[in-house]
Amino acid sequence: MPSLDATATAISRTHAPDLIPGYRLEKLVGTGGMGEVHKAIQLSLGRTVAVKLLSQQLAQEESFVARFQKEAAALATLHHPNIVSIVDKGSTVSTYYLVMEFVDGPSLRERMRTPPEDPLEKIRVMLQICRAIEYAHGRGVIHRDLKPENILFDVQAGDIPKVTDFGLASFLEDTSSRFQLTSTHVAMGTLSYMAPEQKVDAKTADGRADIFALGLIFYEMLVGELPAGHYDPPSRRKPGLDPRLDGIIANCLKQLPADRYDSVTSLIRDLEPLAPNYTTVRPAKLSRMQRVKLAVKRTVRVVLQVVATLMVLAAMGILGITWLRNSERRVPMTPGTSLSADLGLPSAQLVAGRLSSTDGEPRKVSLGEGVDKPSVLVSGRPLTLEDRTLVFPAVEGQSRVGLMVVDVPGMRGDTARFSARVNTGTLEPTSFADHLRPLMYGPRPDAEVALLLMGSPGRYVALVYNGAGAPLRLEWNLGEKRGAMLGPDSPVGPLELELSVDEEGVLVASYGTRDEKRPIAEPLHLGLDWQEKRFGKAPHPALGCIEGICRAEGFSYSVKPLPPKPVGAVAQASEPPRPQVQKPAPKPTPPAPAKRPTPKPAPPPKGKRSK
Template sequence: MPSLDVTSTAISRTHSPDLIPGYRLESLVGAGGMGEVHKATQLSLGRTVAVKLLSQQLAQEESFVARFQKEAAALATLRHPNIVSIVDKGSTVSTYYLVMEFVDGPSLRERMRVPQEDSQDTLRVMLQICRAIEYAHGRGVIHRDLKPENILFDEQAGDIPKVTDFGLASFLEDTSTRFALTGTHMAMGTLSYMAPEQRVDAKNADGRADIFALGLILYEMLVGELPAGSFEPPSRRKPKLDPRLDGIIANCLKQQPADRYATVSDLIRDLEPLAPHYYTTMRPAKLSRMQRVGRAVRKGVRVFMQGVAALLVLSAMGMWGIRYWHITHKRVPMTPGDAITGDLGLPDALESAGRLTIVENEPRKVTLGEGNDKPSLLVSGRPLKIEDKKFIFPAVGGQSRVGLVRVDVPGMRGDTARLSARVNAQSNEPTFPETLAHVVLDAPPPDAQVALMLMTTDPSQKRYVALVYSGAGFPIRLEWSLGEKQGTMLGPDSPNGPVELELSVDEEGALIASLGTKGDKRPILEPLQLGTNWQERRFGGAPISAIGCIEGTCQAESFSYQVKPAPPKPPGAVQASAPARVETPRPVAPTPAKRPPPKPAPAPKGKRSK
């Protein structure tokens, strides 16, 4: 059987305009595996049509001629506003042809190349495609090759989508051999949009194969790419989408046909309530001239009333503007780590339920929330509340917008460390002056941020590492200020809180920021190389763990900080090679045979050695 590749089967030479009796070929629209599609004029009616010519090479193959005739037979039985209708068919000395209505508009593939923000319009299109396939299935025809390229938009008819290319369709109830072109254990269709059972045995694939393709197309329209493997639900990829779409698409994309929707009607029943009624037929019509004038008048009245309201508050705007300017200049600096480690005043001491494990040469650990050991906390800036094992910085007004709680447990020395907590941050509802300033001055208040931190015990130095969460949709960021080593890294966009954050330092001094629980924990940023002996070199001693809050309401729970010494190396052991790092490895102690000579005695006090 000849290949279906376009380059080998498409007609390559120019055709005479009067090749088809009664029609004049105008221009080539496209080429496919079975031949070419031309824009043409039907001379008897003077209307524009599409003429599909079977490749001359394929016209010599009886099986392909039968397949071409099959497409005509399939289309001839279908009369639906969302299906391209057939006008005529026939043959010439050199080829076979099929005449269809001409759809002067882009394909769904072309539409999808421009990102669409309106999910309601996407549902409008998908409902009409589903109704076309529902109608075809009711007539005993399945499409078998549904894909964005086979869906065209008729812009003159109200921008409605129309399904075309039923060349691979098979009749559900026709058991004759007239159209039996798909053999057992033979796959037909486009691989990317093909149901699993269709890839193995296309002849026995029923209408649920089309439902699988509809699910793929809907996911791609909403998200912008085809799902693969254990794909993420669309509402996670696009948070603005209705979560009910997740279940609808999941039911379409079940691997086993029996687990999918039984019919397209069942799919439509679940999909239709998610879109406004006017989206179920066609896009809303353009406004008339009088409607546009009426809308402009209403807009003018609304602007006038807004101006009157603005005049009523002008006397207060000066005071509110000064107050807002004062607040914004006292609020968070650009770097959250600098804000949290700034001067927040004298701390207050609190005790919290928790557990302490501090044994010499053993892992040292402090947890908060449960236990009888009562670890000490130092709270600076905003007040802290402890409720139901949660540490909460509630929303506040006035000047104090930053809060810090440090876990005051000394002696947390070790070569490795792990700091983790479940955190969340929510912005406050803006006050009326803030809302007014936002609208008039374009000065929105800062967003809430919560940080998991390691920081020095010396208040005169700003040495810290902070993993900052700013709420859903904002990137997680890692900030550090460790003497000469300073910087910021931005990670992926955050999910909805609360989220599990973790900072860990391995035996070679690589600090890794992670997101998620044990079963789904993953690094989100490049490792920050602190080097060996990182506590002394970077923090000037054993750092303390802390939680910082900026703006809004912040909370943390399941707080845990653990350090432990690296296991001693056996005598004579040689350090294994490791990938190149910024920091040098821990030096190996010299052997007795190469011990350096003793240093000379220090000079007498008060004299300078020469």
């Protein structure tokens, strides 16, 4: 054990081992102004004890002897696991002595010089110290000299802290040793840990002086140094500490005793919630293998908790995404039905193009290039013209359907041709939210672009392109005549589509260039006078777009009336044709047999006449 500093009158000679009856002095462990502290053996029990010997000089003064006897009697009443207990007291011919429990372990001062421990461990130690002081105050004993040197750790008993030197500071000044004894010329206690009222009048200091000292010790344990002046709270000096410790220490270090905790019990009441797993026994030191097993168990537990948490979050995410997708799910509709529905009030717009007329009647209209600027009606989504191309851009928050109808009335004719090069696209993601949206709401639907001939409300023919790889589609709703046909898979766009009606009223949908046109489906027989009979009026060419981005270039529509027929031809044409029945071929007549020549009669003989 470390020796004690000798700052006052020291005992210069060595005592005999059998100076104290029943004990054998083995080793001097400390000296001080009041005397010596020896490690000794109690012969009756064979146990190790600590023996305090009053110096022979002080043993001659009755006042010191009386205080020594009174202190020993007071400490004899304290029996607490966190207090160093007194075993015996007595006197010899030359001196007086106290026999105390011997604690073979470091002091709190020595413990604070080691690397800092876990804050919860420091709270555990402070709670045990407070329990000891609470017990002593309950029996009328005030320490008056609490400091780290007077708190020892009993390693053999589970490394529990024990408070020593009760009451000695009431009349002697301690040195900095563990078993220090105070001198008579300095105020009671150690100046650095004294309460303000104790420095003024030590006799009037009560248990709240010990509370002040406990606050100083606790602050030093947490921060590493004593607070001075207007000190910073512990949680500011040491990030990671519980901020509630700031208020507890502040209540201990109030300058006026009335402002502090009224008892150590109140201090313990605020301190206990900060150490919910409080135990009076220091955790046992684990072997390397035990630490490895504990680390593995802790890692497995953390991994299982993380996995369970991730599974719960994944399940919640899946449910949330499913709900979002169901709430955002759009009812599938055929393109023709979607484009012919009510899309709101259309807006008129002039577009660059050309308009051709014959005898005052419009015959051909084209959009994208020209100076005529035909009028179009746009509804649902905005329409732009980009480099001679009609474009329905993808706009967030707008309608999913856009429609442009050419507003050129009176385009009547017996034949018609409607063509354009079309293509579709998708909106490229530009932000993190755009990349996240498909995960939350599902992939965006493919864009669809359509060429339409639109007549009276609800009557239309639509040729739909749904992107590369999707089949082309022809839809029609012409009153009682309605239906749809799927064509071949679409090639990569842009793709030229065409709707044409010949002089017999047969509608053909095709794709490809003029040299390589391919029919999309079976011809649709509309009949003569198809504009009025099927569409209810001369149809208008239109461009439709559903979802995404739609483009159309070379938009052109033309009609052509047939030349008038002659009157006779018209009359004959007006009469219903009579069915012509083929007459069966006449059977061949067999040849008549050859007639033999009739022999002429012989002439009469000359000279005779017939009668």
